[in-house]
Amino acid sequence: MSFNSLTPLSQALALGAIFLATLAVPRFLQWRARMNKLNAIPTVGSDGFFSSHISARRFKNHAQEIITEGYQKYPGQAFKVPLPDRWAVIVSGNDMIEDIKKASGLDLSFQEAITDTMQTDYTLGLPARIDTYQVDVVRSPLTRNLGARFHDLRDEIAASFADLIPAKTTEWTNVPMLFTVMQIVSRTTNRFFVGTPLCRNPDYINLNIEFTIDAFQGAQTLQRYPTFLKSIVRQFMTNVPSCLKRATGHLEPLILERLQKEEEYGTSDWPDKPQDLITWLLDEARERRNDLIYNIVSRVLLINFAAIHTTSMTFTNALFHLAANPHLAQPLREEVESAVNELGWTKAAMGKMRKLDSFVKETQRLSGLSGLTMSRLALKDFTFSNGTVIPAGTIINVASHGMHHDDAVYEDPDALKAFRFSDMRVKDGESIKHQMITADPSYLVFGAGRHMCPGRFFAVNELKALLGHFENDGGFPPNDWNGGSASPNRFAQVMFRKRVASA
Numbered sequence: 001m002s003f004n005s006l007t008p009l010s011q012a013l014a015l016g017a018i019f020l021a022t023l024a025v026p027r028f029l030q031w032r033a034r035m036n037k038l039n040a041i042p043t044v045g046s047d048g049f050f051s052s053h054i055s056a057r058r059f060k061n062h063a064q065e066i067i068t069e070g071y072q073k074y075p076g077q078a079f080k081v082p083l084p085d086r087w088a089v090i091v092s093g094n095d096m097i098e099d100i101k102k103a104s105g106l107d108l109s110f111q112e113a114i115t116d117t118m119q120t121d122y123t124l125g126l127p128a129r130i131d132t133y134q135v136d137v138v139r140s141p142l143t144r145n146l147g148a149r150f151h152d153l154r155d156e157i158a159a160s161f162a163d164l165i166p167a168k169t170t171e172w173t174n175v176p177m178l179f180t181v182m183q184i185v186s187r188t189t190n191r192f193f194v195g196t197p198l199c200r201n202p203d204y205i206n207l208n209i210e211f212t213i214d215a216f217q218g219a220q221t222l223q224r225y226p227t228f229l230k231s232i233v234r235q236f237m238t239n240v241p242s243c244l245k246r247a248t249g250h251l252e253p254l255i256l257e258r259l260q261k262e263e264e265y266g267t268s269d270w271p272d273k274p275q276d277l278i279t280w281l282l283d284e285a286r287e288r289r290n291d292l293i294y295n296i297v298s299r300v301l302l303i304n305f306a307a308i309h310t311t312s313m314t315f316t317n318a319l320f321h322l323a324a325n326p327h328l329a330q331p332l333r334e335e336v337e338s339a340v341n342e343l344g345w346t347k348a349a350m351g352k353m354r355k356l357d358s359f360v361k362e363t364q365r366l367s368g369l370s371g372l373t374m375s376r377l378a379l380k381d382f383t384f385s386n387g388t389v390i391p392a393g394t395i396i397n398v399a400s401h402g403m404h405h406d407d408a409v410y411e412d413p414d415a416l417k418a419f420r421f422s423d424m425r426v427k428d429g430e431s432i433k434h435q436m437i438t439a440d441p442s443y444l445v446f447g448a449g450r451h452m453c454p455g456r457f458f459a460v461n462e463l464k465a466l467l468g469h470f471e472n473d474g475g476f477p478p479n480d481w482n483g484g485s486a487s488p489n490r491f492a493q494v495m496f497r498k499r500v501a502s503a
Contacts, residue, residue: 037381037391038087041080044070052082059083064401067371071402078388078396085223089396090372091384094441097398099384100374101449108376110451113395116377119222122234123215124305125298127291133284134299139454141280142192146458147347149192149275153462154345156191156199157469160184177319182209182312188462189307193277193300194254204250207243208304214239215305244297251297254278259292277303303455310369311459315466317367318360321416322467328418332356336468350464358422360463361436364445366416371401373444374451400444409442436460 039047044066045055059066059081067090070079076093091100100108111129114120120129128134146153164180167173186208190199198204218238225233235241255278261270268286273279281296288295322328332355339352375397382390390396405413410420421434434440437456439448446453453459 037389041078041089042074044079044081056082056084063371067399067401071399089390089394090399091396092399092402096384100376107380107382109379110376113375113377119219122222122230123218123240124302127295128299128302134303135454137280137284143457145275146461150347152191153188154465156188157465160187161469178316181316185312186308195274195276198250207246208308211243211301212305212309214243247301248297251300252293255293255296258282307455311462313369314364315463318363318467321363347461350461353464354422354425355419356464356467357436358420359418361421362416362418365404372397373400374398374447398444
């Protein structure tokens with residue numbers, strides 16, 4: 001009997017059977033196999049079909065407690081938590097962390113995890129994912145030039161504090177801390193990135209502050225739509241295109257001026273060439289001059305995205321801890337003054353500030369910016385050394401908040417011990433260890449392994465310079481948690497008064 005001889009109803013049934021056999025059934029079996037592997041991993045919260053959605057909503061505001069519960073209940077193991085659109089697997093213990101560090105990017109991908117969660121192709125720019133030369137710029141010329149450009153960094157810190165925190169000697173000034181710090185950090189960072197006068201331009205300052213928020217909100221919007229609609233959604237339902245347009249208006253004249261100089265002198269090494277982020281990106285992009293303006297502008301935004309908010313939140317947390325513990329001001333001040341008297345306001349002086357480095361590192365351990373780190377997307381089924389199987393398509397993270405508050409790792413883990421790490425460096429053979437920038441398996445603020453934050457050298461030196469400038473009661477305001485991310489209290493204020501130098 002031929003297919004054409006069947007009745008229309010029989011033909012429809014036959015086509016439906018073919019569809020089930022070739023598409024639907026294999027996909028169902030694949031999904032069931034994946035779920036069987038996930039079901040083998042214990043759940044914190046509910047794992048029922050409907051109740052898991054209730055737990056997913058709870059994770060938004062109670063991630064800190066959920067991560068801590070899982071870390072304590074399943075030490076050195078994996079557990080999973082429900083999110084609105086997927087299951088996230090969270091791991092802990094040195095062995096599992098080492099497995100992640102050693103894993104190939106073809107098995108556990110950092111880049112694909114960021115691409116998925118941040119929708120980077122539509123928010124931060126597809127070219128920056130395909131050709132990541134901006135990472136080489138941060139690792140090499142940006143970090144290498146920090147010493148030579150440190151005077152500019154210090155000059156902008158002093159100028160921005162004077163403009164934004166006009167403290168007086170006769171009375172206290174209340175300052176809404178987080179937003180003020182963001183403006184200071186935006187100015188200071190961009191003095192190094194693009195120079196004056198652009199780093200002081202109010203619209204450019206606000207653009208870089210707003211872009212991070214717009215990118216995160218845009219990513220959340222884009223995640224709700226299929227791939228074929230994302231370009232349209234990005235254009236009409238996010239603020240990302242308008243941010244890019246504003247940034248282009250500010251940066252294009254600088255880029256064109258540099259290109260004109262190259263053409264005028266017939267070389268990329270022309271006299272008085274500025275040493276800044278635009279120059280370093282143009283140098284790195286010498287063989288990649290297609291759509292150059294967009295490529296440079298999107299990368300400047302991306303690097304600002306990575307630098308400004310993390311530094312601002314870290315600095316704000318440190319200020320909150322210092323204001324809540326005023327007895328720390330004097331020993332920190334003495335160390336800063338000693339280093340500056342010896343070496344001036346230089347990168348070398350920052351290296352002498354061991355107590356300050358320890359204080360910043362300790363406040364980050366205690367407060368942090370996230371309860372999770374080392375995000376990876378499993379591109380294929382991955383088996384940890386303890387036998388735990390993570391199915392392909394699953395995002396995994398390390399429970400950094402649990403580790404940083406573990407009494408088996410840190411003595412009195414919930415207490416602020418400002419000089420915890422500098423005291424460790426006094427011991428024989430430990431003088432260069434325990435710095436904030438140094439890889440440490442028990443301290444995961446900057447991640448670990450190949451993908452450890454390349455901008456940490458700039459960030460830590462900037463933080464120490466900022467805190468070194470700050471002259472210092474109250475309790476520490478609790479962080480605001482949103483899922484696995486934490487940020488300093490947005491409404492807390494700090495009181496400032498200019499210190500009168502002793503005779």
